[in-house]
Amino acid sequence: MLRTISTALLIFIFYILQCTLFNTLSLASVSPNLMIIITFAIGFMRGRKAGIITGFFCGLLIDCFSGSVLGFNALIFMYIGYFNGVFHRLFYDEDVTLPLSLVVGSDFAYLFSFYVIRFVLRNRLNFGEYFVKVMLPEMLYTVIIAIIMYRLLLKWNRFLESREQRSEIKFD
Amino acid sequence: MKHQNKFHFPTKYLLAILTFLCVIMIVLSFIIDDFARPVKNTVAKIVIPIQSGMNDIGIWLTDKSDNLKELNDVMSENEALKKELAELKESNALSVQEKNELQRLRELYELDSKYNSYSKIGASIISKDSGNWFSTFTINKGAKDGIKVDMNVIGNGGLVGIVAEVGDNYSIVRAIIDDESNVSAQFSSTSDECIVKGDLMMINEGVLSVINIDKDAKVADGDMIVTSNISQKFLPGILIGYVKNIKDDPNNLTKSAQITPVVDFAHLEEVLVITELKDTGKK
Numbered sequence: 001m002l003r004t005i006s007t008a009l010l011i012f013i014f015y016i017l018q019c020t021l022f023n024t025l026s027l028a029s030v031s032p033n034l035m036i037i038i039t040f041a042i043g044f045m046r047g048r049k050a051g052i053i054t055g056f057f058c059g060l061l062i063d064c065f066s067g068s069v070l071g072f073n074a075l076i077f078m079y080i081g082y083f084n085g086v087f088h089r090l091f092y093d094e095d096v097t098l099p100l101s102l103v104v105g106s107d108f109a110y111l112f113s114f115y116v117i118r119f120v121l122r123n124r125l126n127f128g129e130y131f132v133k134v135m136l137p138e139m140l141y142t143v144i145i146a147i148i149m150y151r152l153l154l155k156w157n158r159f160l161e162s163r164e165q166r167s168e169i170k171f172d
Numbered sequence: 173m174k175h176q177n178k179f180h181f182p183t184k185y186l187l188a189i190l191t192f193l194c195v196i197m198i199v200l201s202f203i204i205d206d207f208a209r210p211v212k213n214t215v216a217k218i219v220i221p222i223q224s225g226m227n228d229i230g231i232w233l234t235d236k237s238d239n240l241k242e243l244n245d246v247m248s249e250n251e252a253l254k255k256e257l258a259e260l261k262e263s264n265a266l267s268v269q270e271k272n273e274l275q276r277l278r279e280l281y282e283l284d285s286k287y288n289s290y291s292k293i294g295a296s297i298i299s300k301d302s303g304n305w306f307s308t309f310t311i312n313k314g315a316k317d318g319i320k321v322d323m324n325v326i327g328n329g330g331l332v333g334i335v336a337e338v339g340d341n342y343s344i345v346r347a348i349i350d351d352e353s354n355v356s357a358q359f360s361s362t363s364d365e366c367i368v369k370g371d372l373m374m375i376n377e378g379v380l381s382v383i384n385i386d387k388d389a390k391v392a393d394g395d396m397i398v399t400s401n402i403s404q405k406f407l408p409g410i411l412i413g414y415v416k417n418i419k420d421d422p423n424n425l426t427k428s429a430q431i432t433p434v435v436d437f438a439h440l441e442e443v444l445v446i447t448e449l450k451d452t453g454k455k
Contacts, residue, residue, distance in 0.1 A: 016219070019299035019310075020226040029376060029438075030304050048183045056190050062302050063208075064215045065310065065344070070208040071197030078190055085183075114303070119351075129373055138304050 003160050007042065007054065010156075014038050015061050022145075030137040032145040033107055035062060039081045040106045040146075041153040044099060048085030055081025076113050080106045093154060103146040104139055111135045209339075216339045223298045224312055290407065292326075292444040293317060298342075307350040307370065311443060314341045319445055322405045327443040330411045330434035331355070331399060335445065343445075348412065349375055349437055356403035357382070357412055360396045364389035368397065368412055368431055378432060382415060385427040393418060397431055407450055 018034040025031070035058045043051025059077030063070045084102055115130060124130070200207045295311040313319050315338050325332045325345050333347040348355055353370040366385045374381060385391065393416045399406040413433040420427050 012219075015302070016222055016226055018302050020223055020230065023300045024230065033303070035302065049181075049186060052183070052187055052190060056194075061215070064212045065219070065299075066301060066303070066308075069198050069201045070211070071194040071201065075191065075194040075198070078187070078194065082187055122352075124351075126373075133373060133376070134304055 002163065006156070006160070007050075008057075011035075011038060011054065011058055011061065015058075019065075027137070027141060030134065030141055032141040033110070033138060034145070034149070035059075035077065036080065036107045036110055036142060037103060037146045037149050038153070039077050040084045040099075040103050041150055043081040043084030044087055044091055044102060045153070045157045046085075047088040048082055051081030051083075051085035051088075052078050053081075055079070072117070076110055080109060083109075093158075099150055100143055100146065103143055103150075107139045107142050108135065111138065213340050216342050220298065220310070220312065220339075220342045223310070227296075227298050290446045290448050292446050293319070294442060294444055296442050297440060307347040307353075307375070307437070308336065308344050309347065310342050310344055311445070312342060313445065314339050314343050316340055318447055319343050320449065322449060324399075324405075324407050324410065324446045324450075325443050326410060326446065327440055328435040330413065331406070332435050332437075332440065332443050334405060345443070347437060348433065349380060355406055355412065356400045357397050358400040359385075359389065359391050359415075360398045360409075362390055362395075364391060365400055365402070366397070366429075374430070379416075379430040380413075380433060382429040382431050383421075383426070385418070385429065387420065387425055387427055389427065391415065391418060391427075403450065404452060405450055407446060407448065 014034040014037075018031065022031045022034065039051065039055045039058050042054040055077035056074050058081075059072075059074030060070075062073040062077075066073065084106060087098065087102060090098060111134070115127070115135070119130065197208075293313060295313040295317075297309050298312050299310045301308045311325075319335060319338055321335055321338055323335045325334060331348055333345045333350070333353065335343050336346040337344040346353055348368065348370055350370045351372040355368040356365070357368045358365050364386050367383050369381050369383060371381050382397065395415050397412045397415055399408055399410045399412065401408045411434055413431045413435075415429045415431050418427055418429040
């Protein structure tokens, strides 16, 4: 119960932060993708099902304010959450390389599918330029923020896990 | 016992069901125009006030830190300012003359009075689009304040964009620098038509591209571009910016150029929404 509520709150806070605070902290008119970070983190830490649900709601929240079709971001984010959940088997606390490469992979997958659907279909085909000017900066910035955020999210996850274990022992 | 009662829903089904749901939502939003309106409005009721609050906190914090910085700077600045004052007194005499000249020119400038005749609502920008691909932003006025889709948005004395979507207490504005934005425009001096197009690749240089200028148009760098009379959605005569880098297109029929908008999009905080819609003659 506590987990569900705190996760929902976290998604919400991340979205607000992304639209306000990180927007003013943008470098070279690019801001980091916090929604990718949280979808990845929960999928990776909690498994496929949690990843799917988190991704779905993250995407839906973006859809509500991006003015485009409802469900499009939700679909992409959901699969990103799912694939990060597949790597849950390899999850252990101290590892850094795998999580960071997963963030990069997730962000690239999101940006690429977005590019294909919203830009290629309008005949904007110079992928190289879009890659260098939009995708690469966003991926770099996202990874840097992810290093900090992932630590905090790990602490949050550990706290919840220890709490759940305690209550299980109590009631059984 | 307790744990065995717990029903375990297979992940595969969950994924399939949610995928199906997403696809249905996508299809429905294409078929039905305002399909997502109720959902969006409900979410907006929670999100928009918080975003406004966050914005106020941000502005308050920057004010405070600015105050502290200023205190330190003020002492050293005071010295420098005294010196500057002497110099400025001199140059002031010159600028008074120039000001008089400017006033006369402004009176000739009919465009200014054109803006004033439109009724406007002020609004402040509370958040930007969450991704890095598009340049849309949210303002804190919506249908309740009389804002409708396709209303023009101005600020800093020039065209900012157009209202793309309206909720009860918010609306989303597509800036003219957005990659999907196309504005039908004209040169104010010669009335030659052209299209002003946003381009993601040029945003960092602070310019937009201008296409479809007639090859024989007698235009030069620095000419003023305003919205066109024949535009479907934009009211005529709103200043967009000044043109530069005019060159002939390879097809030898048209010219293209770049335009520097008068609006400083990076530091925009307040905008005005013109509450008049373009009268296109059809209802």
